[in-house]
Amino acid sequence: MTARTRLPGGAAETRGRATRTALLDAAEQLFAERGYAGASLRAITEAAAANLGAVNYHFGSKEGLLWAVISRRVSPVNRERLRLLAECRRAADGGPPDVEAVLRAFVTPVFALRAGGGVNSFVRLAGRMYSEPLPQLPKLHARLFGEVTGLFLDALSEALPGLSRKELWWQLQLVIGTFLHPLLAGPRLAEFTERMCLLDDMDAVADRMIRFAAGGLRAAQAREGAGRARGDGVRKR
Amino acid sequence: MTARTRLPGGAAETRGRATRTALLDAAEQLFAERGYAGASLRAITEAAAANLGAVNYHFGSKEGLLWAVISRRVSPVNRERLRLLAECRRAADGGPPDVEAVLRAFVTPVFALRAGGGVNSFVRLAGRMYSEPLPQLPKLHARLFGEVTGLFLDALSEALPGLSRKELWWQLQLVIGTFLHPLLAGPRLAEFTERMCLLDDMDAVADRMIRFAAGGLRAAQAREGAGRARGDGVRKR
DNA sequence: CTTGCAGTCATACGTTCGTATGATTCTACC
Protein backbone atom coordinates (compact mmCIF):
# COMPACT_ATOMS: atom_id res chain seq x y z
CA MET A 1 0.00 0.00 0.00
CA THR A 2 3.06 2.24 0.15
CA ALA A 3 6.31 2.99 -1.62
CA ARG A 4 4.84 4.03 -4.92
CA THR A 5 7.13 7.03 -4.86
CA ARG A 6 10.42 5.27 -4.37
CA LEU A 7 11.33 3.59 -7.61
CA PRO A 8 14.18 1.09 -7.60
CA GLY A 9 14.48 1.34 -11.35
CA GLY A 10 14.73 -1.52 -13.77
CA ALA A 11 12.24 -3.95 -15.23
CA ALA A 12 10.01 -4.01 -12.16
CA GLU A 13 9.13 -0.46 -12.92
CA THR A 14 8.40 -1.34 -16.51
CA ARG A 15 5.75 -3.87 -15.58
CA GLY A 16 3.99 -1.36 -13.37
CA ARG A 17 4.21 1.34 -15.99
CA ALA A 18 2.66 -0.89 -18.60
CA THR A 19 -0.53 -1.50 -16.64
CA ARG A 20 -0.49 2.14 -15.51
CA THR A 21 -0.52 3.26 -19.12
CA ALA A 22 -3.12 0.69 -20.09
CA LEU A 23 -5.34 1.95 -17.30
CA LEU A 24 -4.89 5.56 -18.36
CA ASP A 25 -5.71 4.70 -21.98
CA ALA A 26 -8.80 2.70 -21.11
CA ALA A 27 -9.99 5.29 -18.60
CA GLU A 28 -9.49 8.10 -21.08
CA GLN A 29 -11.65 6.37 -23.61
CA LEU A 30 -14.38 5.23 -21.24
CA PHE A 31 -14.57 8.50 -19.32
CA ALA A 32 -14.92 10.24 -22.65
CA GLU A 33 -17.60 7.88 -23.91
CA ARG A 34 -19.67 7.40 -20.78
CA GLY A 35 -18.71 10.24 -18.47
CA TYR A 36 -17.16 9.96 -15.04
CA ALA A 37 -20.15 8.43 -13.29
CA GLY A 38 -20.99 6.20 -16.21
CA ALA A 39 -17.60 4.57 -16.55
CA SER A 40 -17.13 1.97 -13.84
CA LEU A 41 -13.76 0.85 -12.59
CA ARG A 42 -14.71 -2.68 -13.51
CA ALA A 43 -15.29 -1.68 -17.12
CA ILE A 44 -12.04 0.28 -17.16
CA THR A 45 -9.89 -2.43 -15.63
CA GLU A 46 -11.44 -5.02 -17.90
CA ALA A 47 -10.71 -2.89 -20.97
CA ALA A 48 -7.15 -2.44 -19.74
CA ALA A 49 -6.82 -6.19 -19.07
CA ALA A 50 -5.87 -5.32 -15.52
CA ASN A 51 -7.09 -6.35 -12.12
CA LEU A 52 -9.84 -4.43 -10.39
CA GLY A 53 -7.53 -3.47 -7.55
CA ALA A 54 -4.96 -1.98 -9.91
CA VAL A 55 -6.70 1.40 -10.03
CA ASN A 56 -6.62 1.89 -6.29
CA TYR A 57 -3.08 0.63 -6.17
CA HIS A 58 -1.71 2.94 -8.85
CA PHE A 59 -3.95 5.98 -8.49
CA GLY A 60 -5.46 5.73 -5.02
CA SER A 61 -9.06 6.16 -6.13
CA LYS A 62 -11.33 6.68 -9.10
CA GLU A 63 -10.91 10.43 -8.82
CA GLY A 64 -7.15 9.99 -8.69
CA LEU A 65 -7.38 8.06 -11.94
CA LEU A 66 -9.31 10.88 -13.57
CA TRP A 67 -6.78 13.50 -12.44
CA ALA A 68 -4.00 11.35 -13.86
CA VAL A 69 -5.82 10.91 -17.15
CA ILE A 70 -6.23 14.65 -17.50
CA SER A 71 -2.80 15.65 -16.29
CA ARG A 72 -1.05 13.30 -18.67
CA ARG A 73 -2.25 15.17 -21.74
CA VAL A 74 -2.04 18.71 -20.48
CA SER A 75 1.69 19.28 -20.52
CA PRO A 76 2.21 18.32 -24.17
CA VAL A 77 -0.76 20.40 -25.25
CA ASN A 78 0.36 23.43 -23.27
CA ARG A 79 3.92 23.13 -24.52
CA GLU A 80 2.86 22.88 -28.15
CA ARG A 81 0.37 25.70 -27.77
CA LEU A 82 3.04 27.99 -26.40
CA ARG A 83 5.48 26.98 -29.09
CA LEU A 84 3.02 27.81 -31.85
CA LEU A 85 2.02 31.01 -30.12
CA ALA A 86 5.64 32.10 -29.99
CA GLU A 87 5.85 31.29 -33.68
CA CYS A 88 2.87 33.57 -34.30
CA ARG A 89 4.58 36.40 -32.52
CA ARG A 90 7.80 35.84 -34.41
CA ALA A 91 5.92 35.87 -37.71
CA ALA A 92 4.15 39.09 -36.69
CA ASP A 93 7.56 40.63 -36.07
CA GLY A 94 6.56 42.82 -33.13
CA GLY A 95 3.21 43.79 -34.58
CA PRO A 96 -0.15 42.38 -33.57
CA PRO A 97 -0.32 38.65 -34.27
CA ASP A 98 -2.68 37.24 -36.87
CA VAL A 99 -6.03 36.11 -35.51
CA GLU A 100 -6.18 32.93 -37.55
CA ALA A 101 -2.63 32.04 -36.53
CA VAL A 102 -3.43 32.49 -32.85
CA LEU A 103 -6.52 30.34 -33.17
CA ARG A 104 -4.53 27.75 -35.04
CA ALA A 105 -1.96 27.70 -32.27
CA PHE A 106 -4.81 27.17 -29.84
CA VAL A 107 -6.55 24.30 -31.56
CA THR A 108 -3.88 22.43 -33.49
CA PRO A 109 -2.21 20.83 -30.46
CA VAL A 110 -5.52 19.37 -29.41
CA PHE A 111 -6.15 17.92 -32.83
CA ALA A 112 -2.68 16.46 -32.79
CA LEU A 113 -3.81 14.18 -29.98
CA ARG A 114 -6.13 12.28 -32.26
CA ALA A 115 -5.21 8.71 -32.96
CA GLY A 116 -5.90 6.59 -35.98
CA GLY A 117 -7.84 9.12 -37.97
CA GLY A 118 -10.65 9.48 -35.44
CA VAL A 119 -11.29 12.02 -32.77
CA ASN A 120 -9.11 11.45 -29.78
CA SER A 121 -10.86 10.49 -26.61
CA PHE A 122 -9.14 13.19 -24.63
CA VAL A 123 -10.85 15.94 -26.58
CA ARG A 124 -14.23 14.58 -25.69
CA LEU A 125 -13.11 14.09 -22.12
CA ALA A 126 -11.85 17.66 -21.95
CA GLY A 127 -15.21 18.81 -23.22
CA ARG A 128 -17.00 16.80 -20.57
CA MET A 129 -14.88 18.32 -17.86
CA TYR A 130 -16.73 21.58 -18.21
CA SER A 131 -19.95 19.99 -17.07
CA GLU A 132 -18.91 17.12 -14.82
CA PRO A 133 -20.11 17.85 -11.31
CA LEU A 134 -16.90 16.98 -9.46
CA PRO A 135 -16.25 19.78 -6.96
CA GLN A 136 -12.47 19.88 -7.29
CA LEU A 137 -12.54 19.96 -11.07
CA PRO A 138 -12.68 23.71 -11.76
CA LYS A 139 -9.70 24.30 -9.49
CA LEU A 140 -7.68 21.65 -11.29
CA HIS A 141 -8.74 22.98 -14.67
CA ALA A 142 -7.72 26.50 -13.74
CA ARG A 143 -4.37 25.28 -12.44
CA LEU A 144 -3.63 23.25 -15.57
CA PHE A 145 -4.93 25.59 -18.27
CA GLY A 146 -5.26 28.96 -16.59
CA GLU A 147 -1.84 30.38 -17.31
CA VAL A 148 -1.70 29.38 -20.97
CA THR A 149 -5.26 30.55 -21.51
CA GLY A 150 -4.26 33.92 -20.11
CA LEU A 151 -1.42 34.19 -22.59
CA PHE A 152 -3.78 33.44 -25.45
CA LEU A 153 -6.13 36.11 -24.17
CA ASP A 154 -3.19 38.49 -24.29
CA ALA A 155 -2.44 37.52 -27.86
CA LEU A 156 -6.06 37.89 -28.91
CA SER A 157 -6.15 41.22 -27.16
CA GLU A 158 -3.32 42.42 -29.37
CA ALA A 159 -4.74 40.83 -32.49
CA LEU A 160 -8.17 42.37 -31.88
CA PRO A 161 -7.63 45.84 -30.42
CA GLY A 162 -10.70 47.56 -29.11
CA LEU A 163 -12.16 44.56 -27.30
CA SER A 164 -12.24 44.80 -23.53
CA ARG A 165 -10.76 42.06 -21.38
CA LYS A 166 -14.15 40.90 -20.21
CA GLU A 167 -15.47 40.89 -23.74
CA LEU A 168 -12.45 38.92 -24.90
CA TRP A 169 -13.02 36.34 -22.19
CA TRP A 170 -16.55 35.87 -23.46
CA GLN A 171 -15.37 35.61 -27.03
CA LEU A 172 -12.89 32.94 -26.02
CA GLN A 173 -15.73 30.90 -24.53
CA LEU A 174 -17.52 31.12 -27.85
CA VAL A 175 -14.37 30.02 -29.61
CA ILE A 176 -14.00 27.08 -27.26
CA GLY A 177 -17.59 26.11 -27.92
CA THR A 178 -16.92 26.22 -31.62
CA PHE A 179 -14.03 23.84 -31.24
CA LEU A 180 -15.51 21.62 -28.58
CA HIS A 181 -18.98 20.72 -29.69
CA PRO A 182 -18.20 19.06 -33.00
CA LEU A 183 -15.40 17.11 -31.39
CA LEU A 184 -17.36 16.23 -28.27
CA ALA A 185 -20.38 14.99 -30.12
CA GLY A 186 -17.92 13.49 -32.53
CA PRO A 187 -18.80 10.34 -34.40
CA ARG A 188 -22.42 10.43 -33.23
CA LEU A 189 -23.17 13.84 -34.69
CA ALA A 190 -24.37 12.43 -37.97
CA GLU A 191 -26.93 10.25 -36.20
CA PHE A 192 -28.51 13.22 -34.53
CA THR A 193 -29.43 14.89 -37.78
CA GLU A 194 -29.91 11.81 -39.93
CA ARG A 195 -27.17 12.93 -42.24
CA MET A 196 -23.97 11.28 -43.24
CA CYS A 197 -21.26 13.73 -42.35
CA LEU A 198 -18.27 11.90 -41.03
CA LEU A 199 -15.24 13.34 -39.34
CA ASP A 200 -13.12 12.01 -42.15
CA ASP A 201 -10.87 14.90 -42.96
CA MET A 202 -9.69 16.37 -39.69
CA ASP A 203 -7.53 19.01 -41.28
CA ALA A 204 -10.54 20.36 -43.14
CA VAL A 205 -12.50 20.36 -39.89
CA ALA A 206 -9.80 22.33 -38.14
CA ASP A 207 -9.65 24.83 -40.99
CA ARG A 208 -13.39 25.28 -40.86
CA MET A 209 -13.33 25.89 -37.14
CA ILE A 210 -10.52 28.40 -37.32
CA ARG A 211 -12.12 30.31 -40.16
CA PHE A 212 -15.46 30.37 -38.39
CA ALA A 213 -14.01 31.47 -35.06
CA ALA A 214 -11.90 34.19 -36.68
CA GLY A 215 -14.96 35.51 -38.45
CA GLY A 216 -16.85 35.52 -35.19
CA LEU A 217 -14.11 37.39 -33.38
CA ARG A 218 -13.82 40.01 -36.10
CA ALA A 219 -17.58 40.51 -36.02
CA ALA A 220 -17.38 41.09 -32.28
CA GLN A 221 -14.61 43.59 -32.80
CA ALA A 222 -16.61 45.45 -35.40
CA ARG A 223 -19.63 45.51 -33.14
CA GLU A 224 -17.69 46.75 -30.14
CA GLY A 225 -16.40 49.59 -32.26
CA ALA A 226 -19.78 50.35 -33.76
CA GLY A 227 -21.38 50.09 -30.34
CA ARG A 228 -19.06 52.67 -28.83
CA ALA A 229 -19.51 54.99 -31.78
CA ARG A 230 -23.27 54.51 -31.52
CA GLY A 231 -24.05 53.28 -35.00
CA ASP A 232 -21.33 55.26 -36.69
CA GLY A 233 -20.74 52.35 -39.02
CA VAL A 234 -17.54 50.36 -39.26
CA ARG A 235 -14.80 51.57 -37.01
CA LYS A 236 -11.52 52.59 -38.56
CA ARG A 237 -9.79 49.85 -36.61
CA MET B 1 -49.55 -0.71 -12.82
CA THR B 2 -52.12 -0.06 -15.50
CA ALA B 3 -54.81 2.39 -16.57
CA ARG B 4 -52.59 5.46 -16.73
CA THR B 5 -54.23 6.24 -20.05
CA ARG B 6 -57.83 6.30 -18.94
CA LEU B 7 -58.41 9.49 -17.00
CA PRO B 8 -61.69 9.90 -15.13
CA GLY B 9 -61.08 13.62 -14.86
CA GLY B 10 -61.36 15.71 -11.75
CA ALA B 11 -59.17 16.22 -8.71
CA ALA B 12 -57.67 12.73 -8.80
CA GLU B 13 -55.91 13.61 -11.99
CA THR B 14 -54.65 16.87 -10.53
CA ARG B 15 -52.87 15.14 -7.70
CA GLY B 16 -51.07 12.85 -10.11
CA ARG B 17 -50.13 15.73 -12.40
CA ALA B 18 -48.60 17.65 -9.54
CA THR B 19 -46.07 14.95 -8.65
CA ARG B 20 -45.53 14.25 -12.33
CA THR B 21 -44.52 17.86 -12.87
CA ALA B 22 -42.41 17.93 -9.73
CA LEU B 23 -40.58 14.83 -10.92
CA LEU B 24 -39.98 16.35 -14.36
CA ASP B 25 -38.67 19.56 -12.82
CA ALA B 26 -36.35 17.80 -10.40
CA ALA B 27 -35.14 15.38 -13.04
CA GLU B 28 -34.48 18.17 -15.51
CA GLN B 29 -32.30 19.95 -13.01
CA LEU B 30 -30.43 16.91 -11.72
CA PHE B 31 -29.91 15.34 -15.14
CA ALA B 32 -28.49 18.67 -16.27
CA GLU B 33 -26.20 19.03 -13.27
CA ARG B 34 -24.98 15.46 -12.85
CA GLY B 35 -25.72 13.74 -16.14
CA TYR B 36 -27.95 10.74 -16.69
CA ALA B 37 -25.83 8.20 -14.87
CA GLY B 38 -24.92 10.63 -12.10
CA ALA B 39 -28.45 11.55 -11.15
CA SER B 40 -30.03 8.75 -9.15
CA LEU B 41 -33.76 8.19 -8.91
CA ARG B 42 -33.46 8.51 -5.16
CA ALA B 43 -31.96 11.98 -5.47
CA ILE B 44 -34.60 12.98 -8.00
CA THR B 45 -37.57 11.72 -6.03
CA GLU B 46 -36.20 13.29 -2.86
CA ALA B 47 -35.81 16.66 -4.61
CA ALA B 48 -39.35 16.34 -5.92
CA ALA B 49 -40.64 15.36 -2.47
CA ALA B 50 -42.05 12.24 -4.04
CA ASN B 51 -41.81 8.57 -3.33
CA LEU B 52 -39.13 6.44 -4.90
CA GLY B 53 -41.68 4.34 -6.73
CA ALA B 54 -43.32 7.36 -8.30
CA VAL B 55 -40.88 7.42 -11.22
CA ASN B 56 -41.60 3.88 -12.27
CA TYR B 57 -45.30 4.47 -11.79
CA HIS B 58 -45.51 7.61 -13.89
CA PHE B 59 -42.77 7.05 -16.45
CA GLY B 60 -42.09 3.34 -16.42
CA SER B 61 -38.34 3.60 -15.96
CA LYS B 62 -35.46 6.01 -15.56
CA GLU B 63 -35.08 6.23 -19.32
CA GLY B 64 -38.78 6.92 -19.64
CA LEU B 65 -38.34 9.81 -17.25
CA LEU B 66 -35.53 11.24 -19.37
CA TRP B 67 -37.58 11.00 -22.56
CA ALA B 68 -40.44 12.78 -20.81
CA VAL B 69 -38.13 15.51 -19.54
CA ILE B 70 -36.81 16.14 -23.03
CA SER B 71 -40.10 15.85 -24.86
CA ARG B 72 -41.83 18.30 -22.56
CA ARG B 73 -39.63 21.18 -23.71
CA VAL B 74 -39.28 20.37 -27.37
CA SER B 75 -42.71 21.31 -28.67
CA PRO B 76 -42.69 24.88 -27.29
CA VAL B 77 -39.16 25.45 -28.56
CA ASN B 78 -39.94 24.11 -32.00
CA ARG B 79 -43.15 26.08 -32.25
CA GLU B 80 -41.47 29.33 -31.24
CA ARG B 81 -38.53 28.69 -33.56
CA LEU B 82 -40.83 28.20 -36.50
CA ARG B 83 -42.85 31.27 -35.60
CA LEU B 84 -39.75 33.46 -35.50
CA LEU B 85 -38.41 31.90 -38.66
CA ALA B 86 -41.64 32.69 -40.46
CA GLU B 87 -41.30 36.23 -39.17
CA CYS B 88 -37.82 36.40 -40.67
CA ARG B 89 -39.15 35.36 -44.05
CA ARG B 90 -41.96 37.84 -43.86
CA ALA B 91 -39.50 40.62 -43.00
CA ALA B 92 -37.31 39.59 -45.91
CA ASP B 93 -40.32 39.88 -48.21
CA GLY B 94 -39.45 37.06 -50.57
CA GLY B 95 -35.74 37.84 -50.62
CA PRO B 96 -33.07 35.92 -48.73
CA PRO B 97 -33.61 36.16 -44.97
CA ASP B 98 -31.17 38.00 -42.73
CA VAL B 99 -28.50 35.81 -41.18
CA GLU B 100 -28.67 37.42 -37.75
CA ALA B 101 -32.46 37.15 -37.75
CA VAL B 102 -32.34 33.46 -38.60
CA LEU B 103 -29.81 32.82 -35.85
CA ARG B 104 -31.93 34.82 -33.44
CA ALA B 105 -34.95 32.73 -34.33
CA PHE B 106 -32.85 29.65 -33.63
CA VAL B 107 -31.48 30.63 -30.24
CA THR B 108 -34.08 32.92 -28.66
CA PRO B 109 -36.66 30.21 -27.89
CA VAL B 110 -34.02 28.28 -25.98
CA PHE B 111 -33.05 31.29 -23.94
CA ALA B 112 -36.71 31.90 -23.20
CA LEU B 113 -36.71 28.69 -21.20
CA ARG B 114 -34.46 30.19 -18.57
CA ALA B 115 -36.01 30.73 -15.20
CA GLY B 116 -35.19 33.28 -12.54
CA GLY B 117 -32.36 35.03 -14.31
CA GLY B 118 -30.14 31.96 -14.47
CA VAL B 119 -29.52 29.48 -17.20
CA ASN B 120 -32.32 27.01 -17.48
CA SER B 121 -31.51 23.43 -16.72
CA PHE B 122 -32.94 22.19 -19.96
CA VAL B 123 -30.31 23.97 -22.00
CA ARG B 124 -27.57 22.20 -20.14
CA LEU B 125 -29.46 18.95 -20.44
CA ALA B 126 -29.89 19.46 -24.18
CA GLY B 127 -26.16 20.03 -24.42
CA ARG B 128 -25.45 16.85 -22.53
CA MET B 129 -27.68 14.86 -24.83
CA TYR B 130 -25.09 15.11 -27.58
CA SER B 131 -22.62 13.09 -25.55
CA GLU B 132 -24.72 10.88 -23.31
CA PRO B 133 -24.13 7.28 -24.32
CA LEU B 134 -27.75 6.14 -24.39
CA PRO B 135 -28.22 4.16 -27.60
CA GLN B 136 -31.73 5.34 -28.42
CA LEU B 137 -30.89 9.01 -27.93
CA PRO B 138 -29.78 10.01 -31.42
CA LYS B 139 -32.93 8.58 -32.92
CA LEU B 140 -35.10 10.51 -30.48
CA HIS B 141 -33.10 13.67 -31.06
CA ALA B 142 -33.46 13.38 -34.80
CA ARG B 143 -37.18 12.75 -34.49
CA LEU B 144 -37.72 15.74 -32.20
CA PHE B 145 -35.41 18.29 -33.81
CA GLY B 146 -34.66 16.92 -37.26
CA GLU B 147 -37.45 18.55 -39.21
CA VAL B 148 -37.07 22.02 -37.73
CA THR B 149 -33.32 21.85 -38.07
CA GLY B 150 -33.78 21.09 -41.73
CA LEU B 151 -35.94 24.16 -42.18
CA PHE B 152 -33.28 26.31 -40.57
CA LEU B 153 -30.69 24.80 -42.86
CA ASP B 154 -32.92 25.84 -45.74
CA ALA B 155 -33.15 29.37 -44.42
CA LEU B 156 -29.39 29.60 -43.89
CA SER B 157 -28.89 28.24 -47.36
CA GLU B 158 -30.87 31.16 -48.76
CA ALA B 159 -29.25 33.66 -46.46
CA LEU B 160 -25.76 32.47 -47.35
CA PRO B 161 -25.78 31.52 -51.01
CA GLY B 162 -22.70 29.74 -52.25
CA LEU B 163 -22.40 27.32 -49.35
CA SER B 164 -23.04 23.68 -50.16
CA ARG B 165 -25.50 21.65 -48.13
CA LYS B 166 -22.74 19.64 -46.49
CA GLU B 167 -20.78 22.75 -45.70
CA LEU B 168 -23.88 24.37 -44.21
CA TRP B 169 -24.46 21.36 -41.99
CA TRP B 170 -20.96 21.71 -40.66
CA GLN B 171 -21.41 25.39 -40.10
CA LEU B 172 -24.58 24.72 -38.16
CA GLN B 173 -22.65 22.42 -35.87
CA LEU B 174 -20.22 25.23 -35.20
CA VAL B 175 -23.12 27.55 -34.50
CA ILE B 176 -24.63 25.05 -32.08
CA GLY B 177 -21.29 24.76 -30.32
CA THR B 178 -21.14 28.52 -30.00
CA PHE B 179 -24.53 28.57 -28.35
CA LEU B 180 -24.17 25.43 -26.30
CA HIS B 181 -20.84 25.60 -24.57
CA PRO B 182 -21.29 28.82 -22.61
CA LEU B 183 -24.74 27.69 -21.51
CA LEU B 184 -23.71 24.14 -20.75
CA ALA B 185 -20.76 25.10 -18.64
CA GLY B 186 -22.99 27.82 -17.31
CA PRO B 187 -22.48 29.15 -13.82
CA ARG B 188 -19.28 27.20 -13.34
CA LEU B 189 -17.46 28.77 -16.28
CA ALA B 190 -15.97 31.54 -14.19
CA GLU B 191 -14.39 29.04 -11.83
CA PHE B 192 -12.54 27.36 -14.61
CA THR B 193 -10.59 30.44 -15.56
CA GLU B 194 -10.39 32.09 -12.17
CA ARG B 195 -12.27 35.10 -13.46
CA MET B 196 -15.54 36.57 -12.36
CA CYS B 197 -17.72 36.61 -15.44
CA LEU B 198 -21.27 35.84 -14.45
CA LEU B 199 -24.17 35.08 -16.70
CA ASP B 200 -25.92 38.15 -15.43
CA ASP B 201 -27.26 39.73 -18.55
CA MET B 202 -28.69 36.99 -20.71
CA ASP B 203 -29.82 39.28 -23.47
CA ALA B 204 -26.28 40.52 -23.88
CA VAL B 205 -25.07 36.94 -23.96
CA ALA B 206 -27.54 36.06 -26.69
CA ASP B 207 -26.53 39.11 -28.71
CA ARG B 208 -22.88 38.18 -28.40
CA MET B 209 -23.56 34.64 -29.57
CA ILE B 210 -25.61 35.73 -32.54
CA ARG B 211 -23.07 38.31 -33.62
CA PHE B 212 -20.24 35.82 -33.27
CA ALA B 213 -22.05 33.06 -35.15
CA ALA B 214 -23.11 35.39 -37.94
CA GLY B 215 -19.52 36.53 -38.34
CA GLY B 216 -18.38 32.93 -38.48
CA LEU B 217 -20.94 32.03 -41.11
CA ARG B 218 -20.05 35.00 -43.29
CA ALA B 219 -16.38 34.10 -43.05
CA ALA B 220 -17.21 30.59 -44.19
CA GLN B 221 -19.19 31.98 -47.11
CA ALA B 222 -16.32 34.24 -48.12
CA ARG B 223 -13.90 31.34 -47.92
CA GLU B 224 -16.06 29.00 -49.93
CA GLY B 225 -16.26 31.61 -52.65
CA ALA B 226 -12.56 32.33 -52.54
CA GLY B 227 -11.78 28.63 -52.43
CA ARG B 228 -13.74 27.88 -55.58
CA ALA B 229 -12.24 30.86 -57.38
CA ARG B 230 -8.80 29.77 -56.23
CA GLY B 231 -7.66 32.96 -54.50
CA ASP B 232 -9.51 35.22 -56.89
CA GLY B 233 -10.64 37.28 -53.95
CA VAL B 234 -14.27 37.71 -52.98
CA ARG B 235 -16.63 35.89 -55.22
CA LYS B 236 -19.26 37.87 -57.08
CA ARG B 237 -22.09 35.81 -55.60
C1' DC C 1 -72.12 3.71 2.77
C1' DT C 2 -69.75 1.15 -0.24
C1' DT C 3 -67.04 0.15 -4.13
C1' DG C 4 -63.32 1.14 -7.65
C1' DC C 5 -58.98 2.90 -8.73
C1' DA C 6 -55.44 6.43 -9.47
C1' DG C 7 -51.93 7.46 -6.76
C1' DT C 8 -48.73 6.97 -2.84
C1' DC C 9 -45.96 4.63 0.28
C1' DA C 10 -42.67 1.48 2.75
C1' DT C 11 -40.02 -2.09 1.76
C1' DA C 12 -37.33 -5.58 -0.39
C1' DC C 13 -34.74 -7.91 -4.29
C1' DG C 14 -30.81 -8.58 -7.07
C1' DT C 15 -27.11 -6.07 -9.15
C1' DT C 16 -23.34 -3.14 -9.44
C1' DC C 17 -20.71 0.29 -7.51
C1' DG C 18 -15.97 2.00 -5.19
C1' DT C 19 -12.91 0.45 -1.96
C1' DA C 20 -10.23 -2.55 1.22
C1' DT C 21 -7.65 -6.75 2.41
C1' DG C 22 -4.54 -10.55 2.49
C1' DA C 23 -2.32 -13.92 -0.14
C1' DT C 24 0.42 -14.62 -4.14
C1' DT C 25 3.53 -13.80 -8.05
C1' DC C 26 7.24 -11.66 -10.20
C1' DT C 27 11.69 -9.31 -10.48
C1' DA C 28 15.86 -6.74 -9.08
C1' DC C 29 19.65 -6.97 -6.19
C1' DC C 30 22.89 -8.85 -2.51
Added chain:
DNA sequence: GGTAGAATCATACGAACGTATGACTGCAAG
Protein backbone atom coordinates in the same frame (compact mmCIF):
# COMPACT_ATOMS: atom_id res chain seq x y z
C1' DG D 1 19.63 -18.56 -4.93
C1' DG D 2 17.44 -16.40 -1.50
C1' DT D 3 15.17 -12.33 -0.09
C1' DA D 4 12.81 -7.66 -0.09
C1' DG D 5 9.34 -5.27 -2.10
C1' DA D 6 6.76 -3.79 -6.21
C1' DA D 7 2.86 -5.47 -8.44
C1' DT D 8 -1.04 -8.53 -9.30
C1' DC D 9 -4.75 -11.24 -7.97
C1' DA D 10 -9.15 -13.26 -6.02
C1' DT D 11 -12.29 -12.00 -2.98
C1' DA D 12 -15.25 -9.58 0.23
C1' DC D 13 -17.65 -5.58 2.28
C1' DG D 14 -21.01 -1.98 2.79
C1' DA D 15 -23.40 1.29 0.17
C1' DA D 16 -26.15 2.79 -3.49
C1' DC D 17 -28.25 1.70 -7.66
C1' DG D 18 -32.86 0.66 -10.69
C1' DT D 19 -36.78 -1.93 -10.28
C1' DA D 20 -40.69 -4.65 -8.43
C1' DT D 21 -44.32 -5.69 -5.10
C1' DG D 22 -48.19 -5.34 -2.10
C1' DA D 23 -50.53 -2.73 1.27
C1' DC D 24 -52.45 1.66 2.00
C1' DT D 25 -54.80 6.32 1.10
C1' DG D 26 -57.90 9.53 -0.76
C1' DC D 27 -61.31 10.85 -3.79
C1' DA D 28 -65.35 10.13 -7.20
C1' DA D 29 -69.21 7.64 -8.64
C1' DG D 30 -73.02 4.44 -7.79
